[in-house]
Amino acid sequence: MAHAPDGAEPGKQVWVGLQLAHQPGWHTYWKNSGDSGLPTQLAWTLPAGVTAGEIAWPLPKKIPIGNLANYGYEGTVLLPVPLTIAPDFKPSLLSNDLEVRLKADWLVCRKECVPEEGSFVLKIPVHSTTAINGAAFDAAFKAQPRPVLAATGGVIPDSKVQIEGNAIRLTVQGLPVALRGKTLELFPETPEVIETAAPWTQAWNGEVWTATVPLSPQRTGSPSVMPVVLADGAQGYRAELKVLGQWPKAEAAGTVSPALEAALRDNAGTPPPAASIGLLAALFGALLGGLILNLMPCVFPVLAIKVVGFTRHAADRRGHRISGLAYTAGVVLSFVALGALVLALRAAGQQLGWGFQLQSPAVVATLAALFTVIGLNLAGLFEFGAFLPSRLATLEARHPVGNSFLSGVLAVAIASPCTAPFMGASVGLAIALPAAQALLIFAAVGVGMALPYLAASLVPAVARLLPRPGAWMVVFRKLMAFPMFATVAWLVWVLGQQSGIDGAGALLALLVALAMVLWAFTLHGRARTVVATLSLACLALLAWTAGPSITRAQAPTPLAAGTDGWQPWEPGRVDQLLATGQPVFVDFTAAWCVTCQYNKKTTLSNRDVLADLSNKKVALLRADWTRRDPAITAALGQLGRNGVPVYVMYRQGRAPVVLSEVLGVDEVRSVIGAL
Incomplete structure (x- = not known):
């Protein structure tokens, strides 16, 4: 999206941004993603004389994931970025527009995560206004944290972070009077410093807000200044806190604490496949x-x-x-x-x-x-x-x-x-x-x-x-x-x-x-x-x-549900069906895979196989990898595979069963019979 209410000439205010509309239950991540995830990345290609600033991140929300917690966005969110137009900027002789190109990468997660990307092109008129998306940008601006400033307009000098062993004590002054006595949310901008999901305490001492937060056993950052965002409902306030004291020694990179290992184990959904071959x-x-x-x-x-x-x-x-x-x-x-x-x-x-x-x-x-x-x-x-x-x-x-x-x-x-x-x-x-x-x-x-x-x-x-x-x-x-x-x-x-x-x-x-x-x-x-x-x-x-x-790539034609019992595979669909107690059989296939087509015309069309699947009420999903599909690639990787065909039988509470590449009728019926 673009927002240039006064045009895109030098000295004018120009904003561009990526808007993400999440499906229910899915989320992307803030600049500090928390215990897992990755922030959205924006790479701009701009004409000479035009530069892009940093993302003006809206206030995130805390998203608990079992014993972990992330910071991110649900619903619809706009990530605005300011453009600076230099005095020497001149539009192309062939066009009176400012052409903005964006390559964006984001990670969208529910229980599983899918890396996605997109390439976009916008042409912003230089001499006329662009304000059709004004409401979306105004909402994003209102959702940005306000700076916590002293009465003189400067940074509060007494706001600080004091290191106290394996915890930090935050002291923030200058917050609005209306916040006093309220319980606030804390969002540190520096990743991998605090234990995101751990309990922490906060209190008000007059106009001063204090909190004690445990440090992460896997802490990798030792900043001298910690920017934090404090939030009351939909309104956030940003303060930069000077760090006092000596950071404790961080654990070696790659080590995992017993607590985190247990949390990851508890959060695991379907058990992983059997150990990989040697x-x-x-x-x-x-x-x-x-x-x-x-x-x-x-x-x-x-x-x-x-x-x-x-x-x-x-x-x-x-x-x-x-x-x-x-x-x-x-x-x-x-x-x-x-x-x-x-x-x-x-x-x-x-x-x-x-x-x-x-x-x-x-x-x-x-x-x-x-x-x-x-x-x-x-x-x-x-x-x-x-x-x-x-x-x-x-x-x-x-x-x-x-x-x-x-x-x-x-x-x-x-x-x-x-x-x-x-x-x-x-x-x-x-x-x-x-x-x-x-x-x-x-x-x-x-x-x-x-x-x-x-x-x-x-x-x-x-x-x-x-x-x-x-x-x-x-x-x-x-x-x-x-x-x-x-x-x-x-x-x-x-x-x-x-x-x-x-x-x-x-x-x-x-x-x-x-x-x-x-x-x-x-x-x-x-x-x-x-x-x-x-x-x-x-x-x-x-x-x-x-x-x-x-x-020219044709828009994929969705597989009609109920066609020979097969439904289209999509991220999260297996978990939805397993949650109802129904077993699931997934066919990872592609039109260019000869073995896939052979199996489809023989074993997967066999009357006895289809009858067994129907009797056991097995849901049939087909993941078509004919065109590049990062979600299917990621799903194959989770199964320890990198190509098709792959055939998998899922059952709630049990490890997925990966069948042979060349399917036999007896093999499939044996797996169905074990359900």
């Missing part, structure tokens, strides 16, 4: 999961390319060994690079999980175009040598190592969204491990995936199992084009889940135009020049007009 078990599971990835339909088309190349040069043993090692290097390094990227982005605050790249419509469309080109090449429509200069056309023959390495990279690009059996727990554990150990697990997945081809290239006995070269290779090569086109069909369907029917249609039109361009370059003479020019123009026009439909 590193050696995770490495073995990653290796085995990578091996099984070769059986996934999203990987098979790429392996088909390698099989054709392998049989083509059956007598070249040295070339086979080099090709196998290069392919393995491409697979392993790509898995490590993807793992490092996930770890780095999560460390920077991004809520990402395994397979995140297929949550981007642009990446999905690019892969669809790549597999279309490969499929048309295998089908014999064109040869790459016809498009390239002779030096580049012979690059594959002169540098087969690079070709094998890139084949490994391509295999990982399309395989990583799959989560094979034994792999889910390993990847979930890797996200929480130190970087070196985490990357070792990702490398193990790559070794497992590359192992079959590596064995065929290094062990003659394995290579002899392959058929001898012959005319069958031409037929086999063309046959392998169809798995490529099947992969394209799957990718178009995935894009349709993200960008809607218009996005899927636009991608299909572009792929047809791309195929026409490839065909045009196979012509000769003048026909090639004319047809290729027209087809390129058609492709460019389609990209310009239909391209935005591909990358």
